[in-house]
Amino acid sequence: MADSPEERSAKSTSKAGCCAFDAVSRTEPQAKSETRSETRPAASTCCGAAETADTPQSSEASPSASRLALTIDEMCCPTEEGVLRKALADLPGVEALSFQLMQRRLVVHHHGVDRDALAARVRDTGMTPRFEDDQADDSRSTTTTPWGRLALAGILALGAEAIGWLGLTAGLLTPLLAMVAIALVGIPTWKKGLVALRHGTLNINALMSVAVTGAMLIGHWAEAAMVIVLFTLAEHLEARSLARARQAISGLLDLAPPRARVLDEGESGTGEWREIDADDVAIGDLVRVHAGERLALDGEIVRGDPSLDEAPITGESLPRDRSLGESVYAGSINLAGDFDYRVTRRANDTTLARIIHAVEEAQSRRAPTQRIIDRFAAIYTPVVFVLAGLVALGWPLLGLGPWLDGVYRALVLLVIACPCALVISTPVTVVSGLGAAARQGILIKGGVFLEQATRLTHLALDKTGTLTEGKPRLVRSAALGDSSDAEGQRLALALAERSNHPVSRALVQGLGSQPASQPAVSLEGVEERGGRGLVASEADSGATVWLGNARLAGEMGVSQAQLNSEDSDADNDDAGIVWLGRDDRLLAYFAVRDALRSTSRQAIERLHRQGVSVSMLSGDAQARVDAIAREAGIDEAYGELLPEDKLARLDALSRRGVCAMVGDGINDAPALARADIGIAMGAAGSDVAIETADIALMNDDPASLPRLIDLARSTRRLLVQNIALALGIKAVFLALALTGHATLWMAVFADLGSSLLVVGNGLRILRQRFDG
Numbered sequence: 001m002a003d004s005p006e007e008r009s010a011k012s013t014s015k016a017g018c019c020a021f022d023a024v025s026r027t028e029p030q031a032k033s034e035t036r037s038e039t040r041p042a043a044s045t046c047c048g049a050a051e052t053a054d055t056p057q058s059s060e061a062s063p064s065a066s067r068l069a070l071t072i073d074e075m076c077c078p079t080e081e082g083v084l085r086k087a088l089a090d091l092p093g094v095e096a097l098s099f100q101l102m103q104r105r106l107v108v109h110h111h112g113v114d115r116d117a118l119a120a121r122v123r124d125t126g127m128t129p130r131f132e133d134d135q136a137d138d139s140r141s142t143t144t145t146p147w148g149r150l151a152l153a154g155i156l157a158l159g160a161e162a163i164g165w166l167g168l169t170a171g172l173l174t175p176l177l178a179m180v181a182i183a184l185v186g187i188p189t190w191k192k193g194l195v196a197l198r199h200g201t202l203n204i205n206a207l208m209s210v211a212v213t214g215a216m217l218i219g220h221w222a223e224a225a226m227v228i229v230l231f232t233l234a235e236h237l238e239a240r241s242l243a244r245a246r247q248a249i250s251g252l253l254d255l256a257p258p259r260a261r262v263l264d265e266g267e268s269g270t271g272e273w274r275e276i277d278a279d280d281v282a283i284g285d286l287v288r289v290h291a292g293e294r295l296a297l298d299g300e301i302v303r304g305d306p307s308l309d310e311a312p313i314t315g316e317s318l319p320r321d322r323s324l325g326e327s328v329y330a331g332s333i334n335l336a337g338d339f340d341y342r343v344t345r346r347a348n349d350t351t352l353a354r355i356i357h358a359v360e361e362a363q364s365r366r367a368p369t370q371r372i373i374d375r376f377a378a379i380y381t382p383v384v385f386v387l388a389g390l391v392a393l394g395w396p397l398l399g400l401g402p403w404l405d406g407v408y409r410a411l412v413l414l415v416i417a418c419p420c421a422l423v424i425s426t427p428v429t430v431v432s433g434l435g436a437a438a439r440q441g442i443l444i445k446g447g448v449f450l451e452q453a454t455r456l457t458h459l460a461l462d463k464t465g466t467l468t469e470g471k472p473r474l475v476r477s478a479a480l481g482d483s484s485d486a487e488g489q490r491l492a493l494a495l496a497e498r499s500n501h502p503v504s505r506a507l508v509q510g511l512g513s514q515p516a517s518q519p520a521v522s523l524e525g526v527e528e529r530g531g532r533g534l535v536a537s538e539a540d541s542g543a544t545v546w547l548g549n550a551r552l553a554g555e556m557g558v559s560q561a562q563l564n565s566e567d568s569d570a571d572n573d574d575a576g577i578v579w580l581g582r583d584d585r586l587l588a589y590f591a592v593r594d595a596l597r598s599t600s601r602q603a604i605e606r607l608h609r610q611g612v613s614v615s616m617l618s619g620d621a622q623a624r625v626d627a628i629a630r631e632a633g634i635d636e637a638y639g640e641l642l643p644e645d646k647l648a649r650l651d652a653l654s655r656r657g658v659c660a661m662v663g664d665g666i667n668d669a670p671a672l673a674r675a676d677i678g679i680a681m682g683a684a685g686s687d688v689a690i691e692t693a694d695i696a697l698m699n700d701d702p703a704s705l706p707r708l709i710d711l712a713r714s715t716r717r718l719l720v721q722n723i724a725l726a727l728g729i730k731a732v733f734l735a736l737a738l739t740g741h742a743t744l745w746m747a748v749f750a751d752l753g754s755s756l757l758v759v760g761n762g763l764r765i766l767r768q769r770f771d772g
Contacts, residue, residue, distance in 0.1 A: 064111075066112075068131065069106070069131070070107075070130060072084075073128065081099045084097070087121045088122075092113070094118075106129075126194075147236075152184060153229050157222070157226045160178045174221050177222075177225070182228050189205050189228060190212075194209065197209075207415065208231055231752060234755065235752070237756055255294065255312045256297075256353075257293070258296070260275065260276065260278050261273050261274070261287060279347045285342070286340055287342075287343055292335075293333070296347065298343070300326065301341045305337075308332045316441065330350035330351065355438055368447075373426050381419060388414050405740070408744075412747045415751055421754035426722070430719070433711065433714075440769075442698070442707070444695050453677060453695070456658050456712075458614075458658070460675065461615070463594075466663065468595060469595050470664075472503050473509070477588060488580055489588070492590060495536060496547065502594075504534075524539050544583050546579075549576075550577070553586070566589060576594070601631070603706055607709070614635050616628065617638050617671070619642070622639035646668075647671060654675070659675050663678075663679075714768060714770070722762060733747055
């Protein structure tokens with residue numbers, strides 16, 4: 001029978017160090033205050049001043065708060081975020097607000113908020129809210145102008161411009177064509193601009209409304225029409241491009257089919273297989289998957305030995321052979337035959353769904369570069385706005401030209417004043433990077449960790465389950481002194497069964513099949529000692545029995561000389577030695593070997609080429625740690641470490657540069673929390689790893705580590721390119737505007753064109769592969 005989710009959760013959280021080599025602690029990781037805190041970022045306007053973040057919504061929502069999700073199509077940049085925060089700041093019941101701008105999604109954490117009042121507040125800002133749990137409105141509305149109307153407006157605007165270019169005398173024809181074109185596509189922009197001005201926000205809609213109105217007032221009708229048409233066209237194209245970035249994450253949901261083939265069992269069941277919605281499948285239901293089909297839910301195999309393509313979860317292109325009792329994940333493809341599995345998670349709680357949710361949550365955590373850009377934009381826009389006013393007033397006063405010329409240059413500056421391309425350059429690139437990583441089985445919990453990975457200089461790895469396969473096996477055992485093999489094996493089995501550590505499981509598997517010739521051992525007061533092993537008392541004799549490494553043997557009174565002598569008898573090969581004793585007397589030893597992964601050495605070599613030094617931290621004996629390090633090509637190897645020793649080593653490495661710790665996310669939780677970046681390997685199916693690690697590698701392949709660094713550095717390069725593009729274009733057109741060489745429509749084309757450039761450039765990361 002498959003374990004229930006509760007049982008599996010209990011097992012996963014109990015994986016602390018026991019009797020082998022790894023220094024382990026059960027303590028939960030402490031949050032990194034600089035990166036894990038959920039304080040709300042300053043709501044800088046995309047095209048305007050920054051909004052102070054010190055509102056009641058700045059604190060993290062309490063666990064008891066309810067969640068209410070809204071989709072707001074007009075909310076596309078931090079401008080709208082600032083407006084909404086101000087509008088909802090004093091709404092009764094609202095505790096915190098969480099914005100996902102790329103998804104145009106607002107999550108309200110509340111205690112009994114009035115939905116109608118909430119919707120009214122949002123509508124007062126000129127935006128239209130749609131509650132995601134409102135089944136009556138499940139279609140996605142659109143706020144964009146129809147293409148036909150936009151095309152007609154474009155023809156009319158071009159006609160008005162052509163009259164001027166050809167030098168024709170058309171009387172009122174030019175203003176008439178321009179006004180019709182503006183009326184066709186410009187009304188929504190004016191409405192949003194008025195709302196922004198009413199809230200004291202200088203966003204792109206406000207600036208564009210002022211610029212178009214000003215152009216009309218000074219008689220530049222054709223340019224006013226062309227400006228609003230180009231702006232509306234660019235908004236259409238930008239919305240389509242941003243939708244691609246959003247779908248990089250949400251599109252993963254489509255990998256899990258909406259229906260599953262379930263056995264109709266139970267008292268009223270027919271015993272037949274029938275297809276039902278995946279959302280209606282309950283935990284414990286039996287699901288059948290045919291060849292070529294995708295899995296709709298997570299579960300454990302109860303019949304068959306399938307070969308699965310798990311690329312949506314792990315990023316691995318090679319199929320994985322699964323057998324009875326092993327876990328399978330939603331989104332995987334069954335390559336051959338059919339098999340049955342019992343569901344262990346509901347459709348909204350599958351590993352795939354948790355990955356998507358974690359990445360979407362990560363998008364609300366702004367990267368350091370994004371915070372810097374937002375602060376710059378908050379200064380840039382009002383400075384250019386003031387500069388435009390000075391040009392309008394000072395141009396005629398200084399005798400530089402007529403006042404209409406000064407006003408026109410000021411209007412051009414107003415269009416250039418919006419740093420949309422600059423502000424959007426960071427989030428679109430970071431979100432695309434997070435999406436590209438998720439598609440390759442790398443879950444990054446925010447842009448801050450993506451940026452830190454680019455500066456990584458040191459990588460510390462635990463040995464078991466990262467460099468090695470994490471599947472140790474018992475290779476031999478021997479009784480010592482006057483004890484018998486049967487006695488030693490019986491006592492070791494009794495102790496090992498009390499732990500979930502990989503080495504304990506290896507002992508149980510290796511010894512469990514042997515016949516029990518004597519009664520079961522009764523133990524009392526079993527104690528796990530992190531990084532050492534297990535200690536207990538025999539119920540019948542009261543003697544202390546123990547199973548663990550050389551450090552534990554020393555604590556029990558066994559001399560180092562005796563251990564060296566017995567270790568020599570064990571041939572001192574590359575296997576780890578687990579000692580069994582009673583009081584201060586050795587009873588037996590057990591040799592356990594965990595093979596190095598086939599890809600470990602190649603991964604280490606690639607990390608070296610990237611300029612990253614690699615260290616290994618282990619609780620194993622130093623001689624065996626050195627042997628593994630030589631085989632894998634590791635720079636530094638530290639063995640015989642207790643949990644506190646690992647933390648001290650990490651502190652030392654962090655003083656030399658940015659340091660990441662790689663572990664399983666459970667046994668190494670304190671070390672992962674202490675490192676600059678905590679990376680959990682083989683996190684698929686592990687709630688603890690996905691929730692606690694900064695970065696979770698869904699597969700257990702060390703090659704994912706250099707792949708992560710390549711992806712992070714490629715994202716960083718695109719980010720720098722985007723910032724340079726945005727700033728460079730702004731600088732050029734500021735100079736052209738002041739010298740009178742830039743027209744209004746040229747300024748719009750440059751502003752929105754640069755936005756399209758940075759969006760398109762940021763999306764390039766989605767098409768790249770990082771297989772080395």
